Amino acid sequence: xxxxxxxxxxxxxxxxxxxxxxxxxxxxxxxxxxxxxxxxxxxxxxxxxxxxxxxxxxxxxxxxxxxxxxxxxxxxxxxxxxxxxxxxxxxxxxxxxxxxxxxxxxxxxxxxxxxxxxx
Amino acid sequence: xxxxxxxxxxxxxxxxxxxxxxxxxxxxxxxxxxxxxxxxxxxxxxxxxxxxxxxxxxxxxxxxxxxxxxxxxxxxxxxxxxxxxxxxxxxxxxxxxxxxxxxxxxxxxxxxxxxxxxxxxxxxxxxxxxxxxxxxxxxxxxxxxxxxxxxxxxxxxxxxxxxxxxxxxxxxxxxxxxxxxxxxxxxxxxxxxxxxxxxxxxxxxxxxxxxxxxxxxxxxxxxxxxxxxxxxxxxxxxxxxxxxxxxxxxxxxxxxxxxxxxxxxxxxxxxxxxxxxxxxxxxxxxxxxxxxxxxxxxxxxxxxxxxxxxxxxxxxxxxxxxxxxxxxxxxxxxxxxxxxxxxxxxxxxxx
Numbered sequence: 001x002x003x004x005x006x007x008x009x010x011x012x013x014x015x016x017x018x019x020x021x022x023x024x025x026x027x028x029x030x031x032x033x034x035x036x037x038x039x040x041x042x043x044x045x046x047x048x049x050x051x052x053x054x055x056x057x058x059x060x061x062x063x064x065x066x067x068x069x070x071x072x073x074x075x076x077x078x079x080x081x082x083x084x085x086x087x088x089x090x091x092x093x094x095x096x097x098x099x100x101x102x103x104x105x106x107x108x109x110x111x112x113x114x115x116x117x118x119x
Numbered sequence: 120x121x122x123x124x125x126x127x128x129x130x131x132x133x134x135x136x137x138x139x140x141x142x143x144x145x146x147x148x149x150x151x152x153x154x155x156x157x158x159x160x161x162x163x164x165x166x167x168x169x170x171x172x173x174x175x176x177x178x179x180x181x182x183x184x185x186x187x188x189x190x191x192x193x194x195x196x197x198x199x200x201x202x203x204x205x206x207x208x209x210x211x212x213x214x215x216x217x218x219x220x221x222x223x224x225x226x227x228x229x230x231x232x233x234x235x236x237x238x239x240x241x242x243x244x245x246x247x248x249x250x251x252x253x254x255x256x257x258x259x260x261x262x263x264x265x266x267x268x269x270x271x272x273x274x275x276x277x278x279x280x281x282x283x284x285x286x287x288x289x290x291x292x293x294x295x296x297x298x299x300x301x302x303x304x305x306x307x308x309x310x311x312x313x314x315x316x317x318x319x320x321x322x323x324x325x326x327x328x329x330x331x332x333x334x335x336x337x338x339x340x341x342x343x344x345x346x347x348x349x350x351x352x353x354x355x356x357x358x359x360x361x362x363x364x365x366x367x368x369x370x371x372x373x374x375x376x377x378x379x380x381x382x383x384x385x386x387x388x389x390x391x392x393x394x395x396x397x398x399x400x401x402x403x404x405x406x407x408x409x410x411x412x413x414x415x416x417x418x419x420x421x422x423x424x425x426x427x428x429x430x431x432x433x434x435x436x437x438x439x440x441x442x443x444x445x446x447x448x449x450x451x452x453x454x455x456x457x458x459x460x461x462x463x464x465x466x467x468x469x470x
Contacts, residue, residue, distance in 0.1 A: 012239055019235060020228075027199045034199075041201040045231055046238035053239070059246040 004057030005101050014095065015058060019048045022091050031083040035074060055088075055105050067115045076116050085109060136204060136223030140167060142183050143217050145176060154223065157197060157204070171206070183210050183219050192226075203230045265393055265401030266330065266346045273393060279401070281392035287344030288352040288386045288429055289403075289411035290329060290360055292320075295379040295420040297337040304376060312376055313337070316367070323362045328355040332403045340411075342403050345391045353432030356384050360423045361437075361460045368421065383415025384458065385426035410451065417445060417455055427453025436461055 006015060023045065027033055036044055047070075053060040085106060092102045120128075130137060136154035138147045146165045150158070158170055168176055171193045182189040189208040194201055204223040211218040261270050269279045294300070301309060313334075320339055321331050328351075329343040343355035360382045371377045387407035394402045410426045418424040430439055430453070439456035 016232070016235055016239070020231065023231065037199055041231065042234040042237070045234040049235050049238040050242065053242065059242045 005097075005104065006053060006056040006058035008101070009056070009095070009097060012058075015049075015052055015056065018091055018095055019045070019052050021094065022052065022087065023048050025087050025091060026084075029083065029087060032080050032087070035076075035080070055108055064112075064115055067112055071116045074116075078117065081113055081116060134225070136221075136225075138221045138223075139211070140208065140219045140221050141217065142180065142210075142219055145180075147221075148218070157195065157202065157223070174206075179208060179219075183208065183217075186210050189219075193223075200227070201230075202227045268346045269391070269393060269401050279393035281390050282346065283388060283390055283405075284345050284348075284403075285388050286352065286386065287342055287349075287389055287407060288356040288384065288432070289389065289407045290324075290341045290343075290356040290382060290384055291408075291411045291415045292339040292360075292363065292380050292382045293415060294337045295381055300376060300378075308376075312374075312378070316370070316378060319366055319370075320359075320363055323366065324359045327359045327362070328352070329359045333400070340403075340408075342389065342408075345389065345403055351432075353384075353386050353429045354434070354436075357423075357425070357429070357433055357437050357458060360384060360458065364421055364423065379420030381415055381418035381420060382423040383411045383413070383418055383426070384423060384429050385410035385414055386429040386432055413451060414455055417442060423458040425456045425458040426451060427456070430456055433458075 009015070026048075027036060039047075050060040050062070052058075054062055088109060089102060089106060092105060097105075131152045133151065134153055136157055137149075137151040138154050139149040140146070141148050145167045147167065147170075148165075155163075164170060167174060167179075171191070173193065174191055179189045179191075187210070191206045192203060193206055194203045196202070203226050205226050207222045207224070208219045209222070211220055258270070261273070265273065265279070272279050317331070317334055317339060320341070324331060324341050327343075328349045329341045330345070331339065331341045332345075333340055341356070341359065343349045343352035343359075349355055363382065364380060367378050367380055371379075385407050387405070387410060389403045389405035389407045391401065391403045394400050407428070410428060414424045414426045424442065425433075425439060433439070438459050438461045440459075442455040442457055444450045444454070
């Protein structure tokens with residue numbers, strides 16, 4: 001069986017660092033940060049952990065319905081989505097994820113654009 | 120720069136929040152830079168009760184009175200981030216001034232990591248649970264294809280070595296006029312009927328110590344004594360055979376399709392093994408299987424024919440009537456016998 005990116009980059013030990021870095025960057029970012037103003041820390045961490053784990057093929061998976069439901073009452077504009085994409089790219093670069101793999105992750109993320117932005 | 124000035128600089132710049140609390144007024148007197156970063160500068164209240172609403176002031180005062188230390192945790196928001204600090208109050212040495220030193224360690228990261236570990240372990244637990252469930256399903260499927268002992272061997276060694284079973288009994292069955300039944304009925308109906316019948320056979324067989332090896336269209340093949348030895352294997356298949364017919368006769372009374380089974384029984388050695396590399400099937404073959412199939416071919420509808428190999432292994436609970444030799448085919452040595460269950464009185468009388 002082919003290794004998932006999750007396994008390739010060292011499993012939870014690396015993913016945990018990516019999650020923490022992403023969490024720091026997101027909260028400090030003035031475009032996407034405000035979405036997390038009223039989200040409690042454990043919930044947000046839980047969300048980020050599952051988000052990164054699922055993007056990298058780890059032990060979490062979200063159905064499209066689940067993603068849609070989790071975001072449907074948020075007013076997400078294309079600029080927010082693009083910004084988050086940039087942040088993910090930056091974080092993965094920081095952890096020396098290979099370009100090809102970054103593209104894979106971003107591709108997986110991009111394919112959910114419609115689910116987050118609504119119609 | 121004096122030592123005092125250096126000390127103060129250090130105290131201000133350190134990454135730990137430090138403040139001095141007046142225990143009489145419960146207000147802060149000194150706050151270092153980190154403390155101010157977290158809890159606000161001149162604009163912020165200096166009252167402990169305002170800054171830390173969850174702090175138990177009475178307990179704090181009590182502990183300070185006794186010259187002890189007091190610890191607590193406090194959470195607050197810094198921009199969007201929920202920060203958590205571990206607070207540590209220590210009574211300062213001077214007895215004339217009632218002052219405590221408050222040290223706040225930033226444990227936000229620890230809390231965040233704890234949350235992440237919680238989240239991750241829940242994911243892993245759920246996955247482990249799912250894997251376990253899948254494993255059970257695979258095991259169930261494999262146990263449908265092979266006996267448990269063969270499965271255990273397969274699991275440990277990756278292969279199942281062929282084994283000879285010297286003395287077992289075989290039951291084979293097919294249906295008279297199966298072609299005609301096929302022609303005149305919907306295939307789905309036939310499959311569902313066969314499913315019904317084979318399930319009943321499996322249940323009856325299990326009751327008498329027979330295990331189904333396989334079915335192939337209208338043929339059903341079971342064995343007693345593989346892989347676990349059965350002392351009275353001949354009796355097992357004979358008993359099962361008689362009840363198969365009884366079940367079918369009763370079923371035929373209320374169903375449009377009449378299933379007329381022909382059964383062949385034989386005893387002898389067989390080989391049991393898993394056959395195939397990609398598609399594992401536990402199979403049983405050998406002289407007893409051959410004989411049972413040939414015997415079945417001679418059975419009229421709704422009748423059981425027993426090979427001579429099984430005849431001597433059965434007691435008077437079954438009556439065996441010699442079949443007249445076939446005209447076209449050579450008869451197996453020892454002849455063939457029509458098998459029926461002896462009526463209660465006959466069996467009793469014979470004992």
